[in-house]
Amino acid sequence: MPYPAKTTRNEILDAALEIVAKEGWAALSMRSVAKKLGVQASSLYHHFADRAAMENGLGRRAADELWEHLEGANGLQAIAEVYLAFARSKPELYALIASRSTEANSTGVSKAIWNRLLKEVGAITGDPDDTAGVVALWAFLHGFASLEAAGKFGGSGDRGGLRKGLDALIAGLQAKRHIL
Amino acid sequence: MPYPAKTTRNEILDAALEIVAKEGWAALSMRSVAKKLGVQASSLYHHFADRAAMENGLGRRAADELWEHLEGANGLQAIAEVYLAFARSKPELYALIASRSTEANSTGVSKAIWNRLLKEVGAITGDPDDTAGVVALWAFLHGFASLEAAGKFGGSGDRGGLRKGLDALIAGLQAKRHIL
DNA sequence: GTCTATAGGGCGATAGAC
DNA sequence: GTCTATCGCCCTATAGAC
Structure with missing residues (x-):
């Protein structure tokens, strides 16, 4: 497995929620979430179609x-x-x-x-x-x-x-x- | 008067309010306000110290x-x-x-x-x-x-x-x- | 008080290698 | 599924000419 899974949908939402809770909505971005998870922002697009889809998951x-x-x-x-x-x-x-x-x-x-x-x-x-x-x-x-x-x-x-x-x-x- | 006043504090707030009302908070920026007024964004900084000051004016x-x-x-x-x-x-x-x-x-x-x-x-x-x-x-x-x-x-x-x-x-x- | 130009940064999203 | 690299766009704010 050259590129094993590093994260999941749920972990992404966890990280996003933590960012929103600690730094507010303005701090939420695909990049900030990815950074907290230790992955690249582009990887998130394999779990959510786009930012709106991720926000719906948060809701x-x-x-x-x-x-x-x-x-x-x-x-x-x-x-x-x-x-x-x-x-x-x-x-x-x-x-x-x-x-x-x-x-x-x-x-x-x-x-x-x-x-x-x-x-x-x-x-x-x-x-x-x-x-x-x-x-x-x-x-x-x-x-x-x-x-x-x-x-x-x-x-x-x-x-x-x-x-x-x-x-x-x-x-x-x-x-x-x-x-x- | 080589550079006469083109706008005022109140006109800036009017423009900002119109943007927020019609396009939402996400559309509000120094640039969008300036564009609506027909001036450059940098000119706004002569009327408000920064974006936060302009938002306080809105409040x-x-x-x-x-x-x-x-x-x-x-x-x-x-x-x-x-x-x-x-x-x-x-x-x-x-x-x-x-x-x-x-x-x-x-x-x-x-x-x-x-x-x-x-x-x-x-x-x-x-x-x-x-x-x-x-x-x-x-x-x-x-x-x-x-x-x-x-x-x-x-x-x-x-x-x-x-x-x-x-x-x-x-x-x-x-x-x-x-x-x- | 306005302008041009620019510094310095952030963002969403995609392409293609592995 | 992750990576690197990149496109194209947005932003706040400042410096200095006029």
Whole structure:
């Protein structure tokens, strides 16, 4: 074997994720990924057709990780905590799911996450298909995670905004139950 | 005057904003801005020290525009509508305020916007300094705007999630009033 | 304040040898 | 599947003439 395999699709994605996490999106390039792996940039094109294909792989990986975290949580409070914990621990990965629009993250695994939220919201409102409720919850969670990641809360933190908003939202969703 | 002024700080920012709005952030460069203005890229360095300084100028301009829109709105419902209308009509500009972290958008004009929200929330909760309430409202509005801009709601729109979330949030904030 | 010219770098992607 | 070499393009920023 004169030229044995030095890397794999998964290793390439690992390296790319590490670069994005440590140095930001601007630092991601075929060359920087290849350098971290100890191979030449041209070799990567045997694993991914082009840079866009590699980024789609990143999107799928990110959605997978969030899904694994959410899977074990029960109840809206727990879901919210896990969701925000993930966004805090891997902000670049989280941004990939909710902001960057890759091909992968608007279908597939994202659907599993969506259905998970549907189930939890349904348990509270009694409506098993409360799309509006999920949209409202997701908007709040994502907005909070996004503002926090951007440092908009300053040094003093959210000042209780998370608890207040979540409580209000849950109360509002529950209230609808009695009306229906 | 052998070399009369061909452009100004404001014209440069206008050109930059148009590029970002029409072609996205990736298309923004000193060269692309200069080309749109009919000058050489090197000339821009007489108006802004470097690219980062130009981007800070963009951040300040964006915050100014949002502030002008919010100034005329009265009541939380109206504020929410205006906020989202701005995010929809100028998504790249909006992203600059809430996501990109430039020097300008975390101080100065943003403070005016913050105080505006404080006043409106205070009118509902009775607490003139309800920071938590503002954080909760802002998180929801920003999250909704952000998900919408990313196309996460698909072709069928938000399915009533905006109204539901806003109603729940306002109801939740009002409820606190009676407890206090 | 603008210009030309250039330094000094990065990038995605491909061809062809092994 | 990896390598070397290269094409062709992009970029920020500076120096110095006018």
